[in-house]
Amino acid sequence: MKTVQKSRQLIREELECVPALRRFGSGWISGVIGVILGIASLGLVLVMRFPGIFGAVEFSALRAGSGFRVLLFGLMLTAYVSAWLSLILREKKVLGSFGLILTLIASLLGGSRSTEVMTDLTPAYLGLDFFVLRMVFTGLLFVPLETLFPARKDQPLFRVEWREDLFYFLVSSMLVQLITWLSFGPARALFDLTTGWSAFREWVSSWPIVLQIVLIMFLTDLVQYWLHRAFHRIPLLWRFHAVHHSAKAMDWMAGARMHFLEILVLRGTTVLPMILLGFSQDAVNIYILIVYLMATFAHSNIGWKFKWLDRWLVTPRFHHWHHGIEKEAIDINFAIHFPWLDRLFGTHHLPKDRWPEGYGISGHPVPTGYWKQWWHPFKRKK
Numbered sequence: 001m002k003t004v005q006k007s008r009q010l011i012r013e014e015l016e017c018v019p020a021l022r023r024f025g026s027g028w029i030s031g032v033i034g035v036i037l038g039i040a041s042l043g044l045v046l047v048m049r050f051p052g053i054f055g056a057v058e059f060s061a062l063r064a065g066s067g068f069r070v071l072l073f074g075l076m077l078t079a080y081v082s083a084w085l086s087l088i089l090r091e092k093k094v095l096g097s098f099g100l101i102l103t104l105i106a107s108l109l110g111g112s113r114s115t116e117v118m119t120d121l122t123p124a125y126l127g128l129d130f131f132v133l134r135m136v137f138t139g140l141l142f143v144p145l146e147t148l149f150p151a152r153k154d155q156p157l158f159r160v161e162w163r164e165d166l167f168y169f170l171v172s173s174m175l176v177q178l179i180t181w182l183s184f185g186p187a188r189a190l191f192d193l194t195t196g197w198s199a200f201r202e203w204v205s206s207w208p209i210v211l212q213i214v215l216i217m218f219l220t221d222l223v224q225y226w227l228h229r230a231f232h233r234i235p236l237l238w239r240f241h242a243v244h245h246s247a248k249a250m251d252w253m254a255g256a257r258m259h260f261l262e263i264l265v266l267r268g269t270t271v272l273p274m275i276l277l278g279f280s281q282d283a284v285n286i287y288i289l290i291v292y293l294m295a296t297f298a299h300s301n302i303g304w305k306f307k308w309l310d311r312w313l314v315t316p317r318f319h320h321w322h323h324g325i326e327k328e329a330i331d332i333n334f335a336i337h338f339p340w341l342d343r344l345f346g347t348h349h350l351p352k353d354r355w356p357e358g359y360g361i362s363g364h365p366v367p368t369g370y371w372k373q374w375w376h377p378f379k380r381k382k
Helices: 002-015 028-049 057-064 066-089 094-108 128-148 162-174 176-193 195-205 209-233 235-245 260-276 281-299 307-311 316-322 340-345 370-378
Strands: none
Touching (some): 002 028, 209 235, 209 260, 209 340
16 A cells, blocks of 8 residues: 555656656656556556446447547557657656556557457446546647647646546546436426427427527526526535635636536536427537537636637636636626626626736635535535
8 A cells, every 4th residue: 555655656746846857858748648648548448348337328339430449559559659758768767667557557458459348237337438538639639738828837737736626527527427317307307398399399400500509509608607606696506616616726627626516507407408499419419519628728728819709709818717816806707608798797807918816715715635625515614
């Protein structure tokens, strides 16, 4: 146990090392790539070996295709080469060794040629493949942008509390089946009670898909605006939402920090227009991808200046002010897609060419750590 704890500490120290030790050519970048892709490779191999336990049903067709094995082989090869490069370049061999060990374990378990070794025992699953593919896709998209165009140049990749937010990312991915079932339940129940709307729903689903997507964005944003505002104004709801606002740094992982019960309430409410009005499944699927990318983008540490776009679509600077620690940042910028909703309802705040000085809640009353934050809303206020 002490050996494992010491290894974890060494890996963490290497990931969070000072900027001078992270420079290009030091082997740090290749070591980080080796570790991340080594974890991803091992995770996908476990999914292929035990698809009934770790594989999301929605990805079953993807896993059955040859392209999935090609992707896995590419991840393993890149992890292997990166780990060796780090071993060669870096004085400390921690990252390179860990990445190499992960990749070798994935290879010993079958690698890209892995086959199923256990039949599907239950309809329940843990979305390990969803977590891996989500992390790889989003990380490859946002990490380079945050590195090249940072809003805060002094914020490292492995910033303060990155492990908490990564764990939130893991939990929300692994429990995706449960979260989806619980959050869509009320909408499905209301759908069954409104069978008389069938003709109207068929008419809506026949509209051009672009029009459907725009309407979904508007309706969900309108619903979420008022729900989001209620989470700030009603003390009981704020205790749950405060977990999300407890993040002291903003980047592409910060948006994942959200209490489990808030996720259920938020998603269970915002899906109502999509389900009840009869938008087509293709439009809903495209919107889900759009809202995920926009939410990640809004929390990201990207310092682009959008000028005119700031008036029409939510950007990082707009949403960062929602998370700002200053007094002027309290109860503002509730929209998730269209900032003009905040203008319409009097909660818009976007100072010209300024970003918040910091993030979080004054006094930082929310404890650190996933489980402490999970129980925080239920504790009696002192």
